[in-house]
Amino acid sequence: MKHELTCIGCPKGCRMTATLDDGVVTSVNGQGCARGVTYARQECVDPRRMVTSLIPIPGHRRPLSVKTAEAIPKGSIASCLDAIHNARVQLPVRIGDVVLSNVAGTGIDVVATADYLQ
Numbered sequence: 001m002k003h004e005l006t007c008i009g010c011p012k013g014c015r016m017t018a019t020l021d022d023g024v025v026t027s028v029n030g031q032g033c034a035r036g037v038t039y040a041r042q043e044c045v046d047p048r049r050m051v052t053s054l055i056p057i058p059g060h061r062r063p064l065s066v067k068t069a070e071a072i073p074k075g076s077i078a079s080c081l082d083a084i085h086n087a088r089v090q091l092p093v094r095i096g097d098v099v100l101s102n103v104a105g106t107g108i109d110v111v112a113t114a115d116y117l118q
């Protein structure tokens with residue numbers, strides 16, 4: 001089975017073709033560098049994305065910006081966003097602080113991307 005995909009590793013956006021046999025990537029073509037091969041192998045068997053979002057802080061105009069500490073499975077993105085939007089945060093928060101642990105059962109935390117002291 002052939003799988004066409006576009007690498008998101010850099011602005012070049014190489015169009016690649018991965019060949020799968022029984023769910024195993026057997027070859028990748030079209031990549032401009034080795035990162036494309038790594039991306040294609042991951043994308044074909046366990047696609048993941050970083051999630052960034054904002055958490056409103058009651059009584060404050062500016063929301064807290066957050067992101068997942070690592071890319072999470074694409075199938076968990078909606079649950080992750082639900083958890084983020086339902087999160088209640090105690091100030092102060094420092095950049096890198098864990099805002100949600102093990103978000104959506106992924107084993108990955110959501111962390112603050114900026115200080116929010118008051």
Ligand code: SF4
Nearest residue numbers: 007009010014032036
């Ligand atoms: S394969 Fe390499 S050169 Fe091509 S888009 Fe991905 S990172 Fe960029």
